[in-house]
Amino acid sequence: MVFRTARNCCLTILLMALTAGCSNTKPVSASAEPSPVDAVTPAATPAAVANPAGPPMHIDPTRAWQYLKEILSFGPRWDGSSGQQKLGEYLHRKLKGDAVEDDVFTAQTPAGPIKMRNIIAKFPGSKDGIIVLGSHIDTNYPLRKTSFVGANDGGSSTALLLAIADQLRGKKLEGYSVWLAFFDGEESIPSTTPGDQRWSDPDALYGSRHLAQKWQQDGTSKKIKAPLLADMIGDKDLDILRDTSSAAWVEDLIGQAAANLGYQSYFFQEVTGMGGDDHIPFAKIGVPVADLIDFTYGYNNAFHHTTEDTIDKLSPKSLQITGDVILETIRLINGRKE
Ligand SMILES: [Zn+2]
DSSP states (O other): OOEEEOSOHHHHHHHHHHHTOOOTTSOOBOOOOOOSOOOOOOOOOOOOOOOOOSOOOOOOHHHHHHHHHHHHTTOOOOTTSHHHHHHHHHHHHHTTTSEEEEEEEEEEETTEEEEEEEEEEEEOEEEEEEEEEEEEOOOOSTTTTTTOOOIIIIIIHHHHHHHHHHHHTTSOEEEEEEEEEEESOOSOOOOSSTTOOOOOGGGSOHHHHHHHHHHHHHSGGGGEEEEEEEESOOBSSOOEEEETTSOHHHHHHHHHHHHHTTOGGGEEEEEEEEEESTTHHHHHTTOOOEEEEOOOOSGGGTTTTBTTOOGGGBOHHHHHHHHHHHHHHHHHHHHOOO
16 A cells, blocks of 8 residues: 555654655665645544345454465565566466456556556355455565565455455355455556655556546446455554545445444544545546555554565454454445445
């Protein structure tokens, strides 16, 4: 994930400090720039807005953790790397037998044209409409010459989607179809000039922008009820923020889902706007979106976009909490009166 917007000047200062680069004594950092100011408001207690529909679903955290370890075994997975190629093959192996579609395209980046591939796994439901669950599969590009593996940023949410697929497979879902979107090219790809770590909208979110445009053109976007994006959700100290750039009613349902499961202390203690993540291209075409993201990864978010983003900072429990809340949110979206 990339950057957030905040009215809180401390947050802005924090992000500016992160962009200031690194010293020999600190982890290698390639953080994005903060964007202009946005709203920070007190966390609201979500009102009960829907009754869950369909049987409860839970992920298997042991399997999710195993998936994460397997993903990290491929090493750095930036676009163009052998690690990412291996990850693509791995995802296809894990989703073998499911309805899987590759969305291949060439992204024009400041570093030149780069071939990319979104992978979409489709699980059919009984109701007309689609819930999309998304994760980015690439790791930070400016850190490609370091040991950065993106355990949390890129790894955790990809593993989680595979664990969710295990719960969706082999049945006709009661409710909307669920599509898992593994987005390529989320991270910013600036020029190859050493030290160039700038973030700008056209230089990132390549996969989600491509897919949003494609789904808008072919009419799929009209059938999407809500994309739920997961990013950096494996932090042991889980604190998923309430995102002001997401649709409020979807955020309310996530809050309700967390409360239903007794997990509300892990959600919405912080409220801010995530300006640069894969949900934004869908918001721009009028699809209600929600970004489930923990942007307090280590003290002052110190592990984000550094070589410290390693599996020892994560826990299977955090994958379970996020996965189960996502599955409960799906039940609430299915139960919601339109
Ligand atoms: Zn990132």
